[in-house]
Amino acid sequence: MGSLIASAAVLPLKDYPWIHPSIKSGKIRKRINWGYPEGACRLDSNENPLGPSPGALELMEKALSQAHRYTSDYQLLKELASFHEVSKDMILAGCGSTEFLRIAPWTFLRQGGELITALQAYKTLPREAEKIEVKIRWIKLNDQFAFDLDSMKKALTPKTKMIYLVNPNNPTGTALDFETIQKFCSSLPKDIILFIDEAYSHFHQDKKGRNGITLIKQGFNVIVSRTFSKAYGLAGMRLGYVIAKPSIIRELRVFGFRDMGINQAVFAGGLASLEDHKHLEKYKELVQEGREFYYQQFDSLGLEYIPSTTPFLMVKVNLTSKVARKKLADKHVFVRKGEDWQMPSYLRISIGFPEENKTCVETLQKVLNL
Ligand SMILES: Cc1ncc(COP(=O)(O)O)c(C=O)c1O
Structure with missing residues (x-):
């Protein structure tokens, strides 16, 4: 019994005799729909684009x-x-x-x-x-x-x-x-x-x-x-x-x-x-750089914004934010509309990767006709 347990413990999961057949065959065809189009800029939920720390992934x-x-x-x-x-x-x-x-x-x-x-x-x-x-x-x-x-x-x-x-x-x-x-x-x-x-x-x-x-x-x-x-x-x-x-x-x-x-x-x-302090610091730097980028861009486009301490910021737009949000979403850039907080002329943008922030500003420029 002891040796059976010892040898079972080293088997890859799919080789266990009692495992569900779909896992054994590796043929799960189900695709997960995350609710966003492929390649979307998801800047609407204040998520950390870096994801979990490597140590967290390993333990999970x-x-x-x-x-x-x-x-x-x-x-x-x-x-x-x-x-x-x-x-x-x-x-x-x-x-x-x-x-x-x-x-x-x-x-x-x-x-x-x-x-x-x-x-x-x-x-x-x-x-x-x-x-x-x-x-x-x-x-x-x-x-x-x-x-x-x-x-x-x-x-x-x-x-x-x-x-x-x-x-x-x-x-x-x-x-x-x-x-x-x-x-x-x-x-x-x-x-x-x-x-x-x-x-x-x-x-x-x-x-x-x-x-x-x-x-x-x-x-x-x-x-x-x-x-x-x-x-x-x-x-x-x-x-x-x-x-x-x-x-x-x-x-x-x-x-x-x-x-x-x-x-x-x-x-x-x-x-x-x-x-994992390093991973946290890396994210804070990403946020800091992202915020600076948005401030510079908004300044040069003449857009008002609320200086932020967080991984998101609000910018004032020349459309109702409901309309601006929809136009951005049609181009696969997702942000939040200020209407959700009685601030109808503001959009809330989460700070993403530099490429996402750039795409967001370029798309915003088009949508607002700036
Ligand atoms: C201020 C604030 N509190 C709480 C939450 C909810 O966070 P959780 O994922 O821990 O439920 C959020 C999520 O966006 C938030 O912005």
């Missing part, structure tokens, strides 16, 4: 052979906790940060209460809150396209239970500095939860390394969400997490998938990504 491939096993999040939580220097009971990992943007309103607002957020920000959390008829106070961004914390504070009522910030913000790419958010936190009633979505935190770093997690360590009533989808290039694999004080995490756990939302492969890929 290994993990695929364990696809039939359920995952345990034990090691992931342990390593994430040590990475962020918090205790393990302050972390919950799940199926992208979307899992937490969706369950936070169910956890904390289902019995009433109001939510304050910005009109031109990521919509998943407030849209979920709308489903359970939470009253939302939508505050416009200020004239620098950043969260207007003074107006948000003025919108507080005795019923306010949660405030949702996105820092840096999607779609505008603008960011608030640590001290500004810390001051805001200090001014809030203690029972209000400040949810800070830090999906793009790797691109806006405080000189002293402080962020929303620092506020949690300082004792503020803050939830921070993070994702492996952006900086780590694992969007399609789905892994995100939240950090908060243990009592908040315990409440969120009731509504979440718990470790059932994490697939075997991304669990391994996530762990490898945390270690």
Whole structure:
């Protein structure tokens, strides 16, 4: 028996006697339709064009052979906790940060209460809150396209239970500095939860390394969400997490998938990504160069844009963004329309490879008749 196991362990997957016939024959004819035409410039979802780090790919491939096993999040939580220097009971990992943007309103607002957020920000959390008829106070961004914390504070009522910030913000790419958010936190009633979505935190770093997690360590009533989808290039694999004080995490756990939302492969890929600083730096450089390229091009074309800290940026166009987006899509360049955030004259463009950025600008020039 021992020798059978030892010899079976070295066989290539297709040679196992019990394997499904289609895998054995290598004749799977099914083609995957990714929903975009061949060769499309996919600059609409703020994805990392470099993809996962080589180390993550290697570990994910290994993990695929364990696809039939359920995952345990034990090691992931342990390593994430040590990475962020918090205790393990302050972390919950799940199926992208979307899992937490969706369950936070169910956890904390289902019995009433109001939510304050910005009109031109990521919509998943407030849209979920709308489903359970939470009253939302939508505050416009200020004239620098950043969260207007003074107006948000003025919108507080005795019923306010949660405030949702996105820092840096999607779609505008603008960011608030640590001290500004810390001051805001200090001014809030203690029972209000400040949810800070830090999906793009790797691109806006405080000189002293402080962020929303620092506020949690300082004792503020803050939830921070993070994702492996952006900086780590694992969007399609789905892994995100939240950090908060243990009592908040315990409440969120009731509504979440718990470790059932994490697939075997991304669990391994996530762990490898945390270690690959080089790959992360390479992506940051690509983003920095891409942003400079777009700024130069927009300046010479006379197009206004919003200076960005993130791997995407917004540009003002001379058509409604709905029309401009459609015209670009017809030429296989995919971007987002500002209408989705009540900014109808702006397009949001994700930064891609240099060739993609070039194609995007050239196509935009044609579409806008510049
Ligand atoms: C600000 C923000 N938060 C959360 C998400 C969702 O990310 P995830 O892939 O972790 O669910 C996105 C995705 O674009 C985002 O832009």
